[in-house]
Amino acid sequence: MQKKTILTHATVITANDQNEVIQDGAVGYEGSVITYVGPTPEDVSGYDEVIDLKGDYLLPGLINTHGHVGMSLLRGYADDLPLQQWLEDKMWPLEAQFTSEHVKWGTYISLIEMIRTGTTTFVDMYDHMDEVAKAVDASGMRARLCRGMIGLCSEEERQAKLHDAVAFAHDWHNQANGRITVMMAPHAPYTCPPSFISQIVEKAEELDLPIHIHMSETEWEVGQNVQDYGVRPVAHLENLGVFNRPTLLAHAVHLTDEEIDVLANYHVKVSHNVVSNLKLASGVAPVPKMLAKGIRVSLGTDSSASNNNLNLFEELKLAAILHKGVNHDPVAVPAEEALRMATRYGADGVFQPEALGSIETGKQADLIVLNSRQAHFHPAHNPVSHVVYAANGRDVTDTIVAGTFVMRKGELLTVDEERVIFEANRMFQMLKR
Numbered sequence: 001m002q003k004k005t006i007l008t009h010a011t012v013i014t015a016n017d018q019n020e021v022i023q024d025g026a027v028g029y030e031g032s033v034i035t036y037v038g039p040t041p042e043d044v045s046g047y048d049e050v051i052d053l054k055g056d057y058l059l060p061g062l063i064n065t066h067g068h069v070g071m072s073l074l075r076g077y078a079d080d081l082p083l084q085q086w087l088e089d090k091m092w093p094l095e096a097q098f099t100s101e102h103v104k105w106g107t108y109i110s111l112i113e114m115i116r117t118g119t120t121t122f123v124d125m126y127d128h129m130d131e132v133a134k135a136v137d138a139s140g141m142r143a144r145l146c147r148g149m150i151g152l153c154s155e156e157e158r159q160a161k162l163h164d165a166v167a168f169a170h171d172w173h174n175q176a177n178g179r180i181t182v183m184m185a186p187h188a189p190y191t192c193p194p195s196f197i198s199q200i201v202e203k204a205e206e207l208d209l210p211i212h213i214h215m216s217e218t219e220w221e222v223g224q225n226v227q228d229y230g231v232r233p234v235a236h237l238e239n240l241g242v243f244n245r246p247t248l249l250a251h252a253v254h255l256t257d258e259e260i261d262v263l264a265n266y267h268v269k270v271s272h273n274v275v276s277n278l279k280l281a282s283g284v285a286p287v288p289k290m291l292a293k294g295i296r297v298s299l300g301t302d303s304s305a306s307n308n309n310l311n312l313f314e315e316l317k318l319a320a321i322l323h324k325g326v327n328h329d330p331v332a333v334p335a336e337e338a339l340r341m342a343t344r345y346g347a348d349g350v351f352q353p354e355a356l357g358s359i360e361t362g363k364q365a366d367l368i369v370l371n372s373r374q375a376h377f378h379p380a381h382n383p384v385s386h387v388v389y390a391a392n393g394r395d396v397t398d399t400i401v402a403g404t405f406v407m408r409k410g411e412l413l414t415v416d417e418e419r420v421i422f423e424a425n426r427m428f429q430m431l432k433r
């Protein structure tokens with residue numbers, strides 16, 4: 001018998017098709033699955049556990065669709081640089097020294113940040129992915145994980161990376177009670193020779209997995225692609241058959257209108273990494289145009305080394321306001337749409353729209369609670385507006401994944417925060433800089 005829990009007297013922001021907000025609402029779940037969404041019932045005697053949320057906001061957990069959690073170990077190590085210099089001179093030399101221990105503690109630091117700021121599902125692309133998967137499993141989080149493959153190496157090393165990615169998929173896809181799923185991830189068109197990308201696509205087909213790749217992040221990348229292959233990145237990846245698989249693109253900053261049409265026709269998903277794109281001076285993605293064409297644009301943080309935190313509430317607010325400013329259009333990315341980017345479209349981005357992204361019966365009980373008894377949530381007449389424009393990650397008091405609390409009343413239940421902070425500092429000190 002599965003445990004039956006009901007959260008009562010909440011302001012339920014469902015993020016469903018009707019953008020329904022239920023005052024004095026309740027959400028019941030059995031095991032990991034939501035079984036009731038509606039007004040708080042008079043009779044809750046059928047539930048094993050009844051938690052009175054006293055008017056707090058109850059939302060679907062946020063979904064972070066692009067990042068590199070191990071890189072939190074490099075937070076603040078290299079700021080104020082453009083992407084290529086940041087990668088080549090700063091990140092890659094330190095990452096070359098990373099062992100699985102570095103990735104383990106970098107991952108745990110990230111998991112703490114995400115749990116504390118209301119992310120319940122994240123996408124990750126990195127190396128030493130067994131450590132990431134083990135930490136996700138132990139923490140109770142949900143993740144779509146990929147062994148990132150950079151092809152700027154010998155053919156032998158490329159094949160070893162591909163072998164590693166396939167083994168990782170065999171070991172971890174649909175594990176941790178389905179909380180861990182996998183994708184195949186060529187790092188980017190400028191770091192992977194075409195033949196390597198084709199091989200990865202072939203493996204993704206064999207394993208029936210989606211593709212996750214960085215694309216068109218900088219102007220330099222687009223120019224380099226034209227110089228090397230005679231076409232821009234979208235046509236290049238289309239020619240290599242990438243978009244014949246379900247695909248999640250990270251960034252997609254530099255796109256023409258025609259390229260947006262191509263991505264829309266293939267139902268390609270996009271992760272918008274607004275803070276990282278601004279900090280690395282990469283540019284501003286044409287999000288309103290993509291959304292207008294029906295592209296599912298979700299939110300990603302990228303890593304703490306280019307962000308410099310994993311608090312998705314910052315992406316949520318910035319996505320809602322930045323595009324208004326740059327397009328001189330106050331209705332660009334309205335609050336409801338921004339919230340969908342952090343929830344519903346995130347579920348599309350991880351290819352699990354039927355299970356995640358909104359509070360609806362039959363979906364997973366991935367839920368977060370925000371303390372509504374704070375000045376910045378009042379007057380209390382427009383909860384969605386408050387969540388998008390006034391809230392911040394520190395408002396999150398409870399985080400529930402698959403029906404299990406991973407944070408309750410601000411206390412982490414699955415991760416030893418003090419130990420993680422100690423180990424992360426120790427691992428960083430061991431790196432040669």
Ligand SMILES: CSC[C@H]1O[C@@H](n2cnc3c(O)ncnc32)[C@H](O)[C@@H]1O
Nearest residue numbers: 068091125126127148149187214302
């Ligand atoms: C081995 S896959 C992960 C690889 O990606 C690098 N990375 C981190 N952030 C970005 C970004 O914004 N664009 C491109 N590549 C990025 C990271 O340093 C890892 O080497």
Ligand SMILES: [Zn+2]
Nearest residue numbers: 067214250302
């Ligand atoms: Zn990235």
